[in-house]
Amino acid sequence: MTMFYHYHNTSIGELLLAGDGDYLSLLGFPSGKMQRRHEPEWTKDGAPFKEVCFQLDAYFSGGLQEFDLPLMPKGTAFQESVWNALTEIPYGETWSYGQLAANIGKPKASRAVGAANGVNPIPVIIPCHRVIGSSGKLTGFGGGIETKQYLLELESGQIAPRLNFA
Secondary structure, three states: OOOEEEEEEEOOEEEEEEEOOOOEEEEEEOOOOOEOOOOOOOEEOOHHHHHHHHHHHHHHOOOOOOOOOOEOOOOOHHHHHHHHHHOOOOOOOOEEHHHHHHHOOOOOOHHHHHHHHHOOOOOOOOOHHHEEOOOOOOOOOOOOHHHHHHHHHHHHOOOOOOOOOO
16 A cells, blocks of 8 residues: 655644545654654655645634544554544643543543553644643643644634744
C-alpha cells in the first residue's frame, strides 16, 4: 500500500499529514515528542490532503469546531477506544484523564488512558489537547505544552485565530 504525505503550514507550524490516499492516518508536529518527518518510501502528494488542509485552515481561523474527515488511526483496541472518546470532548472544553477513563467505562484506568492519549497518531483532529490533569494543570502534549496551550486558548476564544506564523 502506498503511503502519501504532505506538509501543511499552520499557526502551530508545519504539520506532516500522511495517509493512504483515502484515509488520514498520521498528523505529525514540527517539534515536541510527536515530531515526525516523512519516511523515505512515502510518496509526496498534496492532492489526497486537500480536504484535510481546508478543514485545518478553517479550524485555525476559528471557523471550524468539529472535523469531518475519513480517519484511520492504528493502535490497540484500547487505544482506539480512547481516541474515539476524545472526539466526544466538546470544542472549547477540557476533560481530566479520570473523566476520559470513566467515559470509556474504565474509571480506574487513568494512567493507561493517559498513555493512549499520548500516542494519538492524529492530534488536533482527534483532540487529545483537550485532556488536562485533574488539578486543571496542562500536562504533557506531543507538540509541546506551548502548542497545547495555544490550541486551548484558540478554542476558548482567548486569542485571535490566525492561519500561519507571520
